Amino acid sequence: MFEKATVIFPGTTDGKLNIGRILDAMLYYQSVEFIVDGRSFNHLWKRLGPDATLRLLCHPSLDCKITPEIPVIYNENCNGVIAHRPVQMSHAGRDKFIIDNKDTASKLAFGLGEDEFRLNRPRVNKIVKKVKTTRFAKLFEKLPVQGDLFLDLISDVDTLRLFLRGYAIEKKVHCNEALLASLETKVYQTPKGYVISANIPPGAIVRGHFEDGWQQLLPMIFDYQLDLRMASTRSADIISGDVNSLISAQRLDVSMNRAKLSADQQSSFEQFAFTEARPFGEAFENGQISLSEALKVIDETSKFREWLGGMPVDSDLVREFHQAVNRDTILTKLPGRTSRFAVFTGGGVLLDILATGGMATPVAVGLSAFDALVLDSVAKGWQPNHFVEKVRSAIEK
Numbered sequence: 030m031f032e033k034a035t036v037i038f039p040g041t042t043d044g045k046l047n048i049g050r051i052l053d054a055m056l057y058y059q060s061v062e063f064i065v066d067g068r069s070f071n072h073l074w075k076r077l078g079p080d081a082t083l084r085l086l087c088h089p090s091l092d093c094k095i096t097p098e099i100p101v102i103y104n105e106n107c108n109g110v111i112a113h114r115p116v117q118m119s120h121a122g123r124d125k126f127i128i129d130n131k132d133t134a135s136k137l138a139f140g141l142g143e144d145e146f147r148l149n150r151p152r153v154n155k156i157v158k159k160v161k162t163t164r165f166a167k168l169f170e171k172l173p174v175q176g177d178l179f180l181d182l183i184s185d186v187d188t189l190r191l192f193l194r195g196y197a198i199e200k201k202v203h204c205n206e207a208l209l210a211s212l213e214t215k216v217y218q219t220p221k222g223y224v225i226s227a228n229i230p231p232g233a234i235v236r237g238h239f240e241d242g243w244q245q246l247l248p249m250i251f252d253y254q255l256d257l258r259m260a261s262t263r264s265a266d267i268i269s270g271d272v273n274s275l276i277s278a279q280r281l282d283v284s285m286n287r288a289k290l291s292a293d294q295q296s297s298f299e300q301f302a303f304t305e306a307r308p309f310g311e312a313f314e315n316g317q318i319s320l321s322e323a324l325k326v327i328d329e330t331s332k333f334r335e336w337l338g339g340m341p342v343d344s345d346l347v348r349e350f351h352q353a354v355n356r357d358t359i360l361t362k363l364p365g366r367t368s369r370f371a372v373f374t375g376g377g378v379l380l381d382i383l384a385t386g387g388m389a390t391p392v393a394v395g396l397s398a399f400d401a402l403v404l405d406s407v408a409k410g411w412q413p414n415h416f417v418e419k420v421r422s423a424i425e426k
Contacts, residue, residue, distance in 0.1 A: 040270015
């Protein structure tokens with residue numbers, strides 16, 4: 030449980046990259062892969078600054094890979110008909126200043142602003158030297174040919190409906206459900222890209238938006254396609270933005286189901302322990318804790334992630350936590366070094382153990398590895414509820 034996670038684009042809130050989503054993943058998962066593309070890097074740099082960006086991307090909990098590419102939809106107007114083509118672009122320079130395609134640092138620095146390129150380039154290069162560089166083609170090179178996944182998604186009118194509704198939810202605007210249900214579309218493939226013909230324009234369904242047709246919606250679908258492709262190449266939970274998570278649950282995409290199960294477990298646990306979901310990431314997003322404070326909490330809660338990693342995938346996190354805290358409370362109250370006590374194993378078997386300084390170890394009496402970890406943690410003074418106390422003390426200061 031909560032072994033590995035992969036983040037490509039964690040979504041935005043009010044136009045800002047949702048860094049709190051990344052911090053939440055680092056708090057729970059033993060290993061987090063973060064694919065930083067050109068737009069994420071731009072967001073991180075402008076919000077955190079160069080030093081904090083370096084500190085985050087080089088944190089031991091993150092396996093960070095940087096690509097200067099930016100997933101975009103290239104829109105071309107051909108005699109009033111707009112064709113859409115998904116591409117991964119990167120900054121190549123301007124006029125006589127041409128950036129080599131392998132120069133990741135220069136491409137990223139140019140994306141931060143042409144006027145500040147000479148100032149930013151050395152600072153960006155400092156980060157690039159300390160993390161791995163990649164390209165999307167390399168990330169997906171082992172993926173079997175699956176046809177045009179983007180075309181499959183935009184050709185499915187039910188998927189378009191889900192994204193229109195998800196867009197409205199994210200922007201907190203009205204979606205005309207009657208018009209949405211009546212929407213019918215057809216997609217044509219042309220040399221310039223894909224053309225979407227619809228009986229109802231998207232701007233009529235979500236009023237005040239989509240004045241340019243489908244141009245605002247398609248980048249969201251492109252991001253979702255990247256999540257699906259990444260899920261096909263990784264035995265990890267894919268951490269996405271709120272809309273993509275909602276879409277994957279409603280589309281029932283098998284490759285994304287594992288992430289949903291983990292997200293549901295995390296949400297239930299946080300409601301139980303903190304009375305709200307994602308309190309840690311939200312505390313950062315709301316300015317209650319700084320990045321340094323958030324990373325300190327992550328550093329100090331590694332035993333909790335080890336504890337999670339010892340659980341079977343189908344465990345009930347709330348139940349396991351409740352049982353572990355109850356077991357730990359009993360064990361920490363035992364008098365002296367020599368006493369007898371009973372403990373339930375992970376399988377519910379009651380065992381009577383003689384605690385006499387090594388006369389009966391957890392493994393020797395047949396406890397599971399999970400129970401052995403709990404007992405060993407208690408012996409060293411750690412309890413699962415220490416995690417809750419540590420997080421709560423940081424976010425409620």
